[in-house]
Amino acid sequence: MSLLQFTAKGIYCPVGKFYIDPWQPVDFAVITHAHGDHARWGSRYYLAHEFSQPILKVRLGPDTVIETLPYGVTKNINGVKLSLHPAGHIIGSAQVRLEYKGFVSVVSGDYKTENDGISTPFEPLRCNEFVTESTFGLPIYNWLGQVQIFDNIKQWILRNQSNGRTSIFIAYSLGKAQRLMKGLEGVANIFVHSSIERLNEAIRSASITLPHAKQWTSDTPRTALQNSIVILPPSLLGTNMIKKIPHGAIAICSGWMQVRGNRRWQSVDAGFAVSDHADWRGLLDTIRYTGAEKVYVTHGYTATFSKYLNEIGIAAQEVITQYGSDEEAEADNSKEAISPEV
Template sequence: MSLLRFTKEGIYCPQGDFYIDPWKPVKYAVITHGHGDHARWGSDHYLAHEASKPIMQSRLGADISIETMPYGESKIINGVKLSLHPAGHIIGSAQIRLEYNGFVSVVSGDYKIEYDGISTPFELVKCNEFVTESTFGLPIYNWLSQQQIFDNIKNWIAGNQRQQRTSIFIAYSLGKAQRLMKGLEGSGSLLVHSSIDRLNNAIKTAGIVLPDTKVWNVDTPKVDVQGNIVILPPSLLGTNMIKKIPNGAVAICSGWMQIRGNRRWQSVDAGFAVSDHADWQGLLSTIKATGAEQVFVTHGYTATFAKYLNEIGINAKEVNTQYGNDEEADESANREKEGGI
């Protein structure tokens, strides 16, 4: 038995007649989170976690038809019991639990199992079949703890401040930016790009408390910037806008910095492996703990990861989807909104 089909429109639940994170417009779309590769424009009706609503309205339009649910509550759709459970990925991210005739499926979307200080912590959900990402599904990807990551970042900031340098962080606008803001609160004044500020304002309408920030632009006075912290989206990396920040030191924050650093750090000063996805051990421990008899592996190192799961006795299948690097998907959306900036 299965409650899921992988179709040209997206992940479909035939018993309930709805889709989860479809990549083409459908009548009823259940959304795991607000990143651009999972929440796409054009569907007739959306269902998402309550904290994702203002994010999706900011990105897809205020007039979209959307209903919301909190974590843990359930809804019956054509006989299928549906509930949302924390994925720990970003604010409002949810795993979608489906139950029908005693059979349970969970579509995890993107997930992270360590608490990041701002997203609702990940909740393990037992199931018969589990859909997992594999963005960092290789053994090389093993993250430092949240404490270690931010100790390293704060030490870098302190060194910059001793030299009167401005610490500039490249981090995508939804998820990573807010995580940095929370983790660096108190380390200096926080300035953010307008694309990040726009999402911050949307998130605040859902009742989420974020640190105080100021909007940075090329006309921001030097005295307001020097020695402080500026958070910018990846679309600005290498542009003249960054060069206009006086005495700046630039760091990239991305899980890819674990192994891709040498290639991408040529024009920056530092890189930190900060990821909103589970690492290799996080993926494996989660999949084993769900107890799922069938695992579907989506975006990332799908072939390699599915092969490994089968080798250790977990029935896994690689599936093709249109999910991808949320950084790339989100920043292309930002460029469109910001007129190419």
């Protein structure tokens, strides 16, 4: 038995007659989170977590019809019991749990197993079938703990301040930027790009408290930026705008920075392996906990990871989807305007 079909439009629940994170317009779309590769414009009706609603309105348009659910509340859709549970990926991210006649399916979307201090912490779920990402589905990707990661970042900022340099972080406008703001609160004055501030306003409208940050523009006085923190989207990397920040030291925050070669290739001053995705251990621990009889592996190292799961006795199948990754775009130095995380 399965509650899911993988179709040309996306992941479909035929009993419930709805799609989960479809990549083509449909009548009823259940959304795991507000990143652009999972929440696409054009569907008639959306269902998402209540924290995601104001972000989705910014990204999909103010007239978009969006129903919301809090975590753990069940909605019956054509006999399917649907509930949303924390995915820990970004603010408002959710795993979609489906139950029908005692059979349970979980579509996890993107997820992160360590508490980042700003997203609702990940909740592992038991199920019969589980859909997992595999963005970092290789043994080399094992993250440092949250405290150690930010201690390393703070030390880098202090060294920059001692040399009169401004610390510039390249981070996606939704998710990574807010995580950096939270982790670096009180270290120095924080400036953010307008694309980040626009989403900060949407997040605050959902009664979520974010650290104070000022909006940065190319006209922000040089004296105000000295020894400060500036968070910018990847689209500005290598542009004349970023060069207007005096004495800037640039760091990319991405899981791909686990590999030193990526740091050198980007020609920046530092790289920190800050990822909003589960690492190798997080993926395996989660899948083992689910107890799922079948695991479907989407976007990332799908072939390698599904092969490994089968080798250790977990029935797994690679599934081709149109989901991308903020991490992939950072590694490729893609423009934010065409990346999945717009």
